[in-house]
Amino acid sequence: MPDPIVSALSAPRWPDDVARRYRELGYWRGEELTAPVRHYAASHPDKPALIDSVGRLLTYAELDRTADQVASALQQWGLAPGDRFILQLPNLLELVCLLLGSVRAGIIPVMVLPTHREQEVIHLAKGSGAVACAIADRQASYDFRGLMRRVRDAVPGIGKVVVVGEPGEDDGVISYDRLMAMAGPPVDRPPVDAHAVALLLHSGGTGGLPKLIPRTHNDYDYNARASAEACGFDENTVYLAALSAAHNFPLACPGLLGTFSVGGTVVLAREPSPDSVFSLIEKHKVTVTAAVPTLVSLWLEAREFDETDISSLKLLQVGGAKLAESVARRIHEWPGVRVQQVFGMAEGLLNYTRAEDPIDIVETTQGRPLSPDDEIVIVDEEGQPVADGAVGELWTRGPYTIRSYLAGPEINARSFTPDGFYRTGDMVRRLPSGHLVVAGRSGDQINRGGEKFSAVEIENHLIDHPAVKEIAVLGVPDADLGQASLAFVHPVETPPSLRELKDFLRQRGVATYKLPDRLRIVDDIPLTRFGKIDRKRLALLADEPVPS
Template sequence: MSEPTLRMWPSEFAQRYSELGYWRGRELTAPIRDQAKLNPNKLALIDSAGKSLSYAELDGAADRVASSLLAWGLKRGDRIILQLPNITELVTLLFGSIRAGIIPVMVLPTHREQEVSHLARGSGAVAYAVTDIEASYDFRSLAKRVRQAVPSLQKLLVVGETGGDPTLTSYSELVGAARDAAVVTDLDATSVALFLHSGGTGGLPKLIPRTHNDYEYNARASAEVCGFDDATIYLASLSAAHNFPLACPGILGTFIVGGTVVLAREPSPDSVFGLIAKHRVTVTAAVPTLASLWLEAREFDDADLSSLRVIQVGGAKLAPSVAARIHSFLGVRVQQVFGMAEGLLNFTRDGDPIDLVETTQGRPLSPHDEIRLVDDMGADVADQEVGELWTRGPYTIRGYVAAPEANQRSFTADGFYRTGDLVRRLPSGHLVVEGRAGDQINRGAEKFSSVEIEEYLLDHPAVREIAVIGVPDASLGQASCAVVRPVDAPPSLRDLKDFLRSRGVATYKFPDRIRIVDEIPLTRFGKIDRKRLLAESCTEDVSGPVASPA
């Protein structure tokens, strides 16, 4: 497939970022090659099953994957969906694809056929890599359903057992047959290295193109700000398909400085605490709900966490009280991280006063991150006043792929990305997040659009009208509530969940609560009055305790 039409940085910006040394003209896997030459026997990667790779072995594995994919019939510019848990094969497939000039599309393990099919169509993906069974879910069946729905998708790769299905290709057999020879590529560093996905603020997730230049800078600069070095042992417990654990600084940043990455297949306290103790982990990252869970579990756990010095927390706003508990109870430093897969990152720094660390979401990563806070009319607001965050810079994209309406809505004519986040800026430059300008729900740091779920549930035969809103929740940050005007007999919460499951919607998007109403209020412009709904509905948990949807 040919390269899609992309909104790239204007030439004057590209020249400036190159002259400043932000963009170095190197392909994204070059640091692995560097470390393989400098520290070939250094441990680069280990997963929760105990499988490990040195830098020389990781570099060789990336080459074998690259040559295997090319021998399989993929070619430079093709796209491959990667939907895998945190295992070594995710990393080798990621780097091998990039090295071959094949563009990975990063997909969460929690995504299902609606989301995966949408991303596959938008990217024109020709291949799709999955595990066999994870958390009792058969991803091979998912892959075959997506292949039926997306004409471009022809090749399915399985890490694990194929079950004897001749339409599935075994990763171990494919890569095991590859020649052990270096793959030499001359990739243009201004081209797309990989596609991330958005949180889906306007419906289904959008494709975010990250180039070799901007994403390498994203990871390298983050590693510098966070003090990563060759002694860093980073635990990735969040899905590596997320930007946060992948490159903020995450896995990529750790590799750039020659540290060691530990992969947790799932982020439960037992798994995470055991890996920290066993591998002497120094840094890990969590979303606020996960950090709170770790705090609760630590009261009954005696694993040796003395090596841990930093917990980065991002993905949603961290309550100051939780930050203080991490400091006092776990005895480690909290680093707040606020950013987005589209680009801009903010970090609290090691030298920041404790009150700023606990109450702000940090300040921008790059000296050339341009920040505007604007009112509803697009006029700049003063410091300390709340405004919508607009940004542009050396690692913030200029547009999505295959999403013209979203580009019109989300990017200004002069290249600023309208984030939709409402923030205040302190005189120190630190940002305080105050909420969202749109209708996105941030459930336990998994973001999705209320509009998307409303559109699905309007097809339910018992639903006449519906509004899905985010409501405050002590555990999740936000829970989702379905406010339903029924046709006749009202549906139950289980009815709505079963309906969404039948449509292949990711479970984290299922409503946590339900409220039956006679009328859904509208604004004077004829739109759902979400503010009024939030004030009047779902303030109490009418459906029982909130938990992860079944």
């Protein structure tokens, strides 16, 4: 019998008549995702394509050649078209080269954040059927080789690991340099099926752990290319990837891939501290970068004392969480810098404010849809359209929005309508101009500084804590993070401290950004008449002062 995962990855995701229309309109070009790098390697071979934080530089010709070498090396290593390959790397040259090379070889990268830990990585590895992974040896004080040992114990199918840095002595683990030494001459491959999956992104994890998002060559190429056009990118663009490139935002909104689509230059920041970001902007004359609101607030604070020359910066994209109007105004105080609000999702739909938008629209809305064929429906709890200007849940479909996750039928039935609309879970209202204003999230998802996760996931862990009788976790407004996580605990006897809860979650391998920021001890957890946690009543409790 065929592998069900491979079958799901190769299954068509848009009806034939819809796909034909997208091709006829020019949204889908039938090209492999890395084709722009090949194009500019031929037309502008000496143009800088990629620079990392320590100054290593690849021209378009060098990047194109290295991608071919990676493709060959991966095949010599034993990977085959259709194999899934986890990439869990910080913003290094090697990440981009492994991404482009694996796509060229028909190997499917699974994009995993450096902040993910064994719980998330094991889940994504099992769900994708991954057979190999790429990691750094260390990031700051964290040893990813130890993490991968624990992942491999849980997922025996991962037989191969490549490490950027010191590989250690585990079986099946090699260094990146050793991998590249395996490369032979470029291998002739049949033309890519642009309808096939090019890579797998991850969702924010509504209702549990992250879901796998299959993006095809056609739809993701359009995602990046149309974004570059909407954002005014051209061959003179110097884009700084300050956020992890495993995120959809810095990868293709327009991000790395959008910059490559116009022949611009990408600069990689290993970490997004103000010192690192400002010095890279000054050194490489960066014109565009992107950040989440919590990071922007940090940069704004640091900028009050920093004298680095960042006059080359013309556009600061802000997304991942809602940007406060007051923060947008502060950014516009930077000479020559324009704010662009970005609201979107790894599943597809992207909204941008535009250069021609009035300043009040830029500072108060989250943009309007990227594509003329982005279909938007805003509905109430019964799935019926709301009145113009009213708040409701956003449903969408279009030429770059997926029609199913790589997941079971029950998850897809909850997430997509029978006629292909994606139920985003975002609560929005639409202005007459078409711009969207985000009002929050439906359900239990928490968006902490742009990192999304499910309250239910954390509740399922903390209910096992010996001092916890009942538990509920809620996202609450936070000036710096957008949302912070607040844990309501009905204790067994002696209430646990916030530190004890965090240590408990860390011992279970939960990512740091999912740990509760605040703790509230309560006598009981309010429930709905259906026996579920009443999050509306919790939100009211969150606004009440803590008794002295």
